[in-house]
Amino acid sequence: MSATKEIRNRTLGEIAVGEKLPELPVDVSATTVILGALATRDWRPMHHDKEFAIDRNGVKDIFMNTPNLAAWFERYITDWTGPKGRLGRMKFRMRASIFPGDTMVFSGAVTGTGTDASGCGWAELTVQVQVGDKVCTSCEARVALPTADTDNPWKRRGDDWRPAAGEREANAD
Numbered sequence: 001m002s003a004t005k006e007i008r009n010r011t012l013g014e015i016a017v018g019e020k021l022p023e024l025p026v027d028v029s030a031t032t033v034i035l036g037a038l039a040t041r042d043w044r045p046m047h048h049d050k051e052f053a054i055d056r057n058g059v060k061d062i063f064m065n066t067p068n069l070a071a072w073f074e075r076y077i078t079d080w081t082g083p084k085g086r087l088g089r090m091k092f093r094m095r096a097s098i099f100p101g102d103t104m105v106f107s108g109a110v111t112g113t114g115t116d117a118s119g120c121g122w123a124e125l126t127v128q129v130q131v132g133d134k135v136c137t138s139c140e141a142r143v144a145l146p147t148a149d150t151d152n153p154w155k156r157r158g159d160d161w162r163p164a165a166g167e168r169e170a171n172a173d
Helices: 031-040 051-056 066-081
Strands: 020-027 086-096 105-118 119-129 134-145 166-171
Touching: 020 066, 020 119, 031 066, 066 086, 066 119, 066 134
Parallel strands: none
Antiparallel strands: 020 105, 086 134, 105 119, 105 166, 119 134
């Protein structure tokens, strides 16, 4: 007998402004940093050569690169939405490096909801990753969510897919 986790898709009607996303702690190892850099074809030595990172960058160890961190943000958001959640826009600001031995903790909140003119449901999120008490990176994201069980944002194309922030209209509740 195998244990399986039920995959759940959140719909726009199930979320509310102010809702907190569950925290996600991730232990960072040298492997996490190096494989993330290699997967994104970032061959720069500060992401895999500890001596280079210390001597040339003046930091304590190798550190996570930007595309790797972006992928962790996307994973965090889509773990919360379920597989039908489709990232429309994400911007983030890195304030401090993340090193092997750190535990990065993702947290977030819903800051807005709505539908656009095509009927696509959107959630605006603020997300951050902390190591200890220090916020290392803050992020703002816009993610499309199904408006009903039969809706799927991944099927939207052309005029039905408008991830630009200015096109969101407020939900009439």
